Amino acid sequence: MTVHNWQAYLTGYLVLTISGDDPEAFLNLALARGLTLLDVTRTGKGQILVKMPVSEYRLLRPLARESHCRVRIVDKRGLPFFSRRLRGRQLLLAGVLFFLVAIYILSACVWVVDVRPEKGTLRQVTTDQVIAAARAEGLKPGAWKGRIDIRALEYGLEQRLPQLAWVGVSFHGTRAEIKVVEKIPPPAGDDYELPASIIAAKDGVIKQILVMNGEGRVAVGDTVRRGEVLISGLILPPEPEKKPGENQPQQQPRPEPRLVRARGIVRARVWYEEEKEIERLQVREQATGRQQRAIIIKTPGRQVVLRGPARSPYAHYLQENKVITLPSWRNFPPPVELIISTYREIRIQKQQLGYEEAVRVAGQQALASLKARLPAGVTITGEKIIPLTGTGEQRVRVRAWVETEEDIGQVVPLHGRTPPGGNPPATPG
Numbered sequence: 001m002t003v004h005n006w007q008a009y010l011t012g013y014l015v016l017t018i019s020g021d022d023p024e025a026f027l028n029l030a031l032a033r034g035l036t037l038l039d040v041t042r043t044g045k046g047q048i049l050v051k052m053p054v055s056e057y058r059l060l061r062p063l064a065r066e067s068h069c070r071v072r073i074v075d076k077r078g079l080p081f082f083s084r085r086l087r088g089r090q091l092l093l094a095g096v097l098f099f100l101v102a103i104y105i106l107s108a109c110v111w112v113v114d115v116r117p118e119k120g121t122l123r124q125v126t127t128d129q130v131i132a133a134a135r136a137e138g139l140k141p142g143a144w145k146g147r148i149d150i151r152a153l154e155y156g157l158e159q160r161l162p163q164l165a166w167v168g169v170s171f172h173g174t175r176a177e178i179k180v181v182e183k184i185p186p187p188a189g190d191d192y193e194l195p196a197s198i199i200a201a202k203d204g205v206i207k208q209i210l211v212m213n214g215e216g217r218v219a220v221g222d223t224v225r226r227g228e229v230l231i232s233g234l235i236l237p238p239e240p241e242k243k244p245g246e247n248q249p250q251q252q253p254r255p256e257p258r259l260v261r262a263r264g265i266v267r268a269r270v271w272y273e274e275e276k277e278i279e280r281l282q283v284r285e286q287a288t289g290r291q292q293r294a295i296i297i298k299t300p301g302r303q304v305v306l307r308g309p310a311r312s313p314y315a316h317y318l319q320e321n322k323v324i325t326l327p328s329w330r331n332f333p334p335p336v337e338l339i340i341s342t343y344r345e346i347r348i349q350k351q352q353l354g355y356e357e358a359v360r361v362a363g364q365q366a367l368a369s370l371k372a373r374l375p376a377g378v379t380i381t382g383e384k385i386i387p388l389t390g391t392g393e394q395r396v397r398v399r400a401w402v403e404t405e406e407d408i409g410q411v412v413p414l415h416g417r418t419p420p421g422g423n424p425p426a427t428p429g
Contacts, residue, residue, distance in 0.1 A: 012054045012078030013038070019047040020069030029063045054080070110143045112175040117182070118377060118407075124163040124182050133160040134178060145171055166210060166265050181265065194413055195259035198231040200224045201410040204268030214262030224268065224408075231262040233414050259414060266409040269381070272374065275388070276366035277397040280358045282351045290314070290345040298337045314345040358396040359387045366400035378406040 018026050023046060030037055038051040054076075064071045113134060115127045122130075134140065137156040139148060150169050157167045157178070166181040197214070206222045214231040218224055235258045294308030312319065324338040353361065363385035371380070382403035389397045 008038070008053065009078050012076070012080040013051050014054055014057055014073055015049070015051050015075040015077065016057075016060075017043070017047060017049055017072050017074055018064075018069050019072070020067065021046060022067060023048045023069055026063055026067040026069045026071075029067055030060070033059065033063070035059060049074070054078070107174060108145055109141075110139065110145055110148075110171070110174060110176045111141050113139060113141065113178065114175060115178045115180065118166075118179050119181055122180070122182060125161055125180075130157070130161065130178060130180060133157050134176075136160065139169070139176055139178075165212070193261055195233045196261050196411050196413045197229050197233040198262045198264060198266065198409040199412050200226055200228045200230055200266075200268075201408050202226050202270055204270040204408050206230075206266065206268050207405060208265070208267040210265040212263040212265075214260055214264065216264070218266070230266045230409055231264045233260050233262040234258075235260060262411070264409065265407060267405055268408045270378075270404050270406055270408065272370050272402045272404070273399060274366050274370050275397060275399045276362045276369070277395055278358060278362045278365070280353045280355070280394050280396060282353055284349045284351070285316075285318075285346045286349055287318075288345045288347050292343045294341045294343070296339040296341060298339055300335055303339075308341075309343070312343040314343060316346050316348050318344045318346055320344070353396075355391045355396065359385065359398055362396055362398045363400055366398060367402065370400060370402045374402070374404065375406065378404040381405050 020026065027037065027040065027048070027050075035056050036053055039049075041049045043049045057073075060071050063069075113131055115122075115130045134153070134157060137153050137160070139153055153169050154167045157169075157180075158164055161167075163182055164180050165183040166179075168179040170177050170179070203225050204223075206218050206220050206224060209216055209218060209220060209230070211231055214233050215235045217229050217232050224230065237257060292309055292313055294310065295306045297304045297306060320342045322340040322342075324340070325336075366385070367383060374380070380402060382401075384401040384403075386399050386401075387396065388399055389395065
């Protein structure tokens, strides 16, 4: 048990100095009596610092007399002594309680409002306009987070700023983050209005779908595969209604299907995975800071060392060569080269990683590789690492997953013609 144990703090303990010609004899007597001595530290010649429970202090007097040592109380610590110090200090207690309540209240409020564009920089609205609209809807520094309806706030921002196609609000501690997507105005030309559908550019689970034009084919929570239609540009007419008592609906001219340009936002949860394998015996190279430099003249069939060693003086080293040549004349290469070789000593370090450490290192490398190839602008919502090898293997293999939230929509023309710029992401116009 250490002094940091809760039991020692609750019952209280003393910090003592034991001084004399032979304080070790005092310690031996105390241990023989079964007394509890904590954190024994020698502070000087003939002096030792110890900590012990308050209840055992009265047993030290005969031991000090027998060992010819002197015991002095340096400090009294623990809850009993702390509560005694607070007696008569009601103002201090009230201040502490007020501080804790103030911290709780302040943490339940919004103090910073940030605006983050999801796709590039804002062009049709400014950050100040978004913050002003949020303030008008009740989101401002000092606002109580519990009284803010996020869905109503997002709807209100979309109504106040028609230039925005999508708004998302989230809280991170005392910071409110407003994510926005601007509407993209249609480019000049007729190709932008050609019939098209929005398909899934990758596998995922639908988290949000906003249909601006077209017919939605998926719902929130659906699992979709790459190439599956998300918002169709082919709108089928409704089935004719059947009146009560009729065996067959009346034959009426059925309207023709309509072809439109599908527009909308489809955000989904997407998973990326990668495997990584490392050796538990890690060999690393570390520079020692020592180096030697050699200057060599090289001619056809011969090398002359002008200065420095002819070869590296180190067993393990890195060599860097700098070659200086004269300008060639009429495609005739000069016969002499000046070579400056720098030998930098390195130290080879070998480290045998434990199984858990090897899994952690391999997992970090796999996650770093995954994040490096993620599309720009995606939001990472989760990470996971699973070991694939046992504890007895020298090569450790892991599989890492990264979960993201991103727009997976891709525009595909219905008449085989590609819109300007190829297949842009499905941003409503």
